[in-house]
Amino acid sequence: MNENRIRTITEEDYLKIMQELVLYRGYATLADISRSLNVRRQSVRDEINHLISLKMVEKIERGKYRLTQSGDREANKFLRKHRTAEILLARCIGIPWERVDEEAMGIEHGMTEEIIQRTIESFGIRTCPHGNPIPDQNGEVEQTNDVRISSLPDRSYARISRIVYETDSILHFLATNGLLPGKDIMVESAKDVIRVTMAGRRIEIPPDIGMAIRVFPVKEPENE
Structure with missing residues (x-):
């Protein structure tokens, strides 16, 4: 090939x-x-x-x-376009966080490498609004050591890292409840329905939505 x-x-x-x-x-x-x-x-x-x-x-x-490994690399090359398009739409014209994935689909295929490079340089960020890293031109992506929220022990603290599966319903739920990348939570229970506390509010996260959330374990909350 x-x-x-x-x-x-x-x-x-x-x-x-x-x-x-x-x-x-x-x-x-x-x-x-x-x-x-x-x-x-x-x-x-x-x-x-x-x-x-x-x-x-x-x-x-x-x-x-x-x-396959080559398929993953090709997917990353395209995700470089998609995630940079999300940054442009969110930062330049204020498309809401929960809608920017869908709106990016309208312009992602036309993203040139010059537009991508200028966007990354202008905003100085290496992740999309949903926390996912922007791959390089060769389809390589920086690996993160985040984990599934369901893997955490009860009554542990975590910082939301990224959302790996971006459907309208998942993003709407997360945006409505303020569960965004960078936010700190306490995981009360990660069995079945996930129960967390954030800034004094208790939130129940359905299992299908919890599967999309990746987090970094932390010792104590800082960014509620």
């Missing part, structure tokens, strides 16, 4: 959502992708088979897929 081959818009969209789903639950299914992209199941199956032929995707067991 030609490593310099230009990815199509469809390929970029599939690689992006698959990486998010793998971070979210460990794998992607045809149903997940169909729902996320609002595409018919058969169309998803055809595109996944196409990406398998390009060695971008592999099947890990019946009905479950993930990106």
Whole structure:
């Protein structure tokens, strides 16, 4: 396969959502992708088979897929565009935090490397509004040592690091409750429904939303 081959818009969209789903639950299914992209199941199956032929995707067991190493790298190259587009929309025209992911989809494919570089240099930040790192031009991304919120012991403190799966419902819930990257919380319980306290407020986080949250354990809260 030609490593310099230009990815199509469809390929970029599939690689992006698959990486998010793998971070979210460990794998992607045809149903997940169909729902996320609002595409018919058969169309998803055809595109996944196409990406398998390009060695971008592999099947890990019946009905479950993930990106290969090269697929992950190509996804990161596209996420460089998407996450920088989010920064532009949030910082320049004030698109709300919970809507910037969706709005970025309208301009991400046209993001040139010059626009990306100027945006990063102008704002001096290396993460998108949802806390995810911006990959470099080669699709390499800085690894973080954050963890799933569900992995923390009861009555422990944590700082929200990033949101790895960005659906409208997840982002709306988090924005409504102020659960944003950089905020400190106390995890009262991480079993089943996740119960946290932030700035004196108790918040119950549904399991499907909790799966999208990554945190850094901290000794005591600072940024409530």
